[in-house]
Amino acid sequence: MTYEPLHHKYRPQTFADLVGQSAIATTLSNALISERIAPAYLFTGPRGTGKTSSARILAKSLNCLSSDHPTPIPCGKCSVCQAIANGSALDVIEIDAASNTGVDNIREIIERSQFAPVQCRYKVYVIDECHMLSTAAFNALLKTLEEPPDRVIFVLATTDPQRVLPTIISRCQRFDYRRIALDAMVAHLQKIAQIEAIDINLEALTLVAQIANGGLRDAESLLDQLSLLAGTITAERVWDLVGAVPERDLLTLLKVIHGNIPDQVIEQCRHLMNRGKEPLIVLQNLAGFYLNLLLAKTAPNRPEMVAVTALTWQELCTEARTWSLEEILRGQQLLKDSETQLKNTTQPRLWLEVTLLGLLPQAQVIPLVATVAPSRPQTSVERPPEVITAPAPVNEPIKPAVITPTTNVAVPKTEVKTVTSDDNHEQIWQQVLEVMEPPTTRTLLRQHGSLFNMEESSAYLSISSEQLLKMARLRLTNIESAFEAVFQRRIKVHLQVGSATAAMAAEVSQSPAAKMQASPETAPNPPITPENKVMTVVDIPPVKEAIIEKKEAKITEARNPKTPSTELPQKILNFDSSLETLDQDVDVSEILAAAQKLAKSFDGEVVNMGYSLPENSAAETKVNKSVENMTIVRGRPDVNEILDSLEEDEDLPF
Known part of the structure; x- marks a missing residue:
């Protein structure tokens, strides 16, 4: 006689025989008693909880010959009940959806369901693991589930209801089977x-x-x-x-790990290996035992939640008092990370021992120290802020000697500092641009921005135009985030309009060295006068000084109005004295030759001024003579026009 396994021999034959599913058994029994049979049922739950057995019990209850109508208690002795139990009933069809996943199989079922039952009252189709059906097969089954033929019942069973189409679930009565207590x-x-x-x-x-x-x-x-x-x-x-590791061995291993005894950890590990335990099994069982330890720490009054004996549970609760939650969770995380490595390595025993040694309390300090180091090396940006905040020219003592007006000793030193700082700033700026997000901000600042100064907690950027400056201010948070990513600290970013060279020059002018040069001991250059001015052939009076003189004259005239006078302005007399100086030193022919050369350079021509001033005095005649001898270049802008146009602007362009 063929041997019958226990799980077949003791399969439940009635709803009363279901273990741990009393609510479902009661519901289905009442439906049978009241003859309110649904056309489709969906049984979901873990394996081994009674889904397929319930489907067979339902089929026997619907078709038992001991009663003229469905009964919740099938006899189990009639030919139909025995045929269903043996799997030989013609009207009860069990289908494994894992091997019948196609739409053609479902269409065949739909065609056969149109025929009346042969020997039973109801034709029952049990589709096990229905989540394996394809989407097309599910769609083909929709109409039949919603409006099945008379006396046809569909029972779907699955362990993964998430993979069943919602349209299928909505057409079935769903019963969720829970794990047995x-x-x-x-x-x-x-x-x-x-x-x-x-x-x-x-x-x-x-x-x-x-x-x-x-x-x-x-x-x-x-x-x-x-x-x-x-x-x-x-x-x-x-x-x-x-084939699992005995819980006593796991408890011993847990104690030597917490006791920080490396040699006993290795000895216990090799003891398990010598008994034929696989390294991966040891690791998985130890991870499960860490979970038991966590439950003993947090819920010592719930022994039913763990798969250990009562004696081991008591010892586990005692051991859990000496552990902290951080130690338990850290150990579980390490075991979780090592499981993948043990599955893929060719030396699982070696890495199991390494993992167990990593669980020791003294070894768990190392990852905490290692996490302090930044993820990106920042070797190229550690030194530049120190160089910038310590200007070299200030360290040299300044002698109290009077500096001549035409000499500025600090200019070469400032230029050397600027070149060095620009090199460092450029390196820092390129590193900031690499980590800057989003790409649009990076492209904008790469083309129209530059870093011209860097302090301990501040950065100064120059933007090429006012419009782009407004756009950059909208992205100030992204810019500061990029600086923080590079320097690993908060950096305040300042934005202003202008090129990096002009911004750096403005910064240098406000530096301590520039202020010391502007002190009384080193007076600024004196204003240009006829005594110390050396004019060339094409020299003209400085426009800036002329504007200032003209503005001062207007302010004085407004405050102290005077009667009209025939005296010529003092600047014309000064200009005439300059011409006399030129007449004494330079030949007129040389002046004309220089004027011709200058006019030729921009396609102009030299013309003679053919007007004269009224004869009022000797001084005016002298000036008239000088003016008659003057030559101008046609095509060159008039100086007075330049002065008048610049007067209209409040800010000087210098």
């Missing part, structure tokens, strides 16, 4: 052990139920294996049979 499973296993005369103690039976993790079929299969052992079955023999 530990007490109910232990009671059911005790009943089987008594019937089968299996010598197993309660501690081992509880361990079997815990290992099954709520699946009754898995528990019955493991009990079937244990029944083949001779003698009394204990918890240690259960651990040996399932």
Whole structure:
């Protein structure tokens, strides 16, 4: 006679035989009694919780010959009940959706469902693991589920309801099967052990139920294996049979890890290896034991939540008092990260020992120190701020000697400093641009911005125009974030209009060295006078000084109005004295030659001024003579026009 496994032999035959699913059993029984049979049912839940068994019980209840109508208690003795139990009933069709996933299989079912039942009252289609059906197969089944033929029932069973189309779920009555409780499973296993005369103690039976993790079929299969052992079955023999690490060995390993004893950790690990335990199994069991330790730490009054014996649970609760939550969670994280490495490595034993040594308290300090280092090397930007904040020219003592007006000793030193700073600023700026986001801001500042000064916690940027400056201010947060990413600290960014050279020159003019040069000991250059001015052939009076003189004259005239006078302005007399100086030193022919050359350079011509001033005095005649001898270049802008146009602007362009 063929041997029948325990999970087949003790399959529930009525709704009352379902273990741990009393709510579902009651609902289906009442539906049968009231004959309110739905056209489609959906049974969902973990494996081994009674989904397929419930479908068979429902089929027998609908078609049992002991009653003229559906009954919640099938007899199990009639030909229909026995045929359904054996799987030979013509009107009860069980389909494995994993091997019948196509739309053609579903169309065949739909075609056959149109025929009336052969020997039963209802034709029942049980589609197991229905989540394996394709989308096209589900869509083909929609219309039939919504409006099935008379006396046709569909029962869908799945362990993954998320993969079932919502349109299918909405057309079915859904029943969710939960994992079987530990007490109910232990009671059911005790009943089987008594019937089968299996010598197993309660501690081992509880361990079997815990290992099954709520699946009754898995528990019955493991009990079937244990029944083949001779003698009394204990918890240690259960651990040996399932190939897991015994909980006593895991507890010992946990104690030596917390005791910070490296040699005993290695010794315990090799002891498990010598007993034939796989490194990956040891790692996974230890990770599960860390979870038990965490539960013992947080919920010491809930022993039913763990798969350990009562004695081990008591010792685990005692051990958990010496652990902190941070240590337990850190150990679980390390075991989780090492599991992938053990699966892919060719030396799992080596890396298991390394992982166990990494669980020691003294080894867990190293990652905390290593996380302090920045993720990106910043060697090129560590020194530049120190160079910028310490200007070299100030360190040299300034002698109290009077500086001549035409000499400025500080200019060469300032230029050397600017070149050096520009090199450092350019390096810093390029690094900031590399990490700047978004790309539009990076492109804008790369083309129209530059870094001209850098301090300890401030950065100064110059933007090429006022319009672009407004755009850059809108992106100031992104710019400061880029500086913070480079320097690993908060940097305040200042924006202004102008090129980097002009901004740097303005900064140098406000530096301590420039202020010391402008002190009374080093007076600024005196104003240009006829005594110290050396004019060339094409020299003209400075426009800036002429504007200032003209403005001062207007202000004085407005405050102290005078009567009209025939005296010529003093600047014309000064200009005439300059011409006399030129007449004494330079030949007129040379002046004309220079004027011709100057006119030729911009396609102009030399013309003679053919007007004369009225004869009023000798001084005016002298000036008239000078003016008659003057020559101008046609095409060159008049100086007075330049002065008048510049007077209209409030700001000087110098």
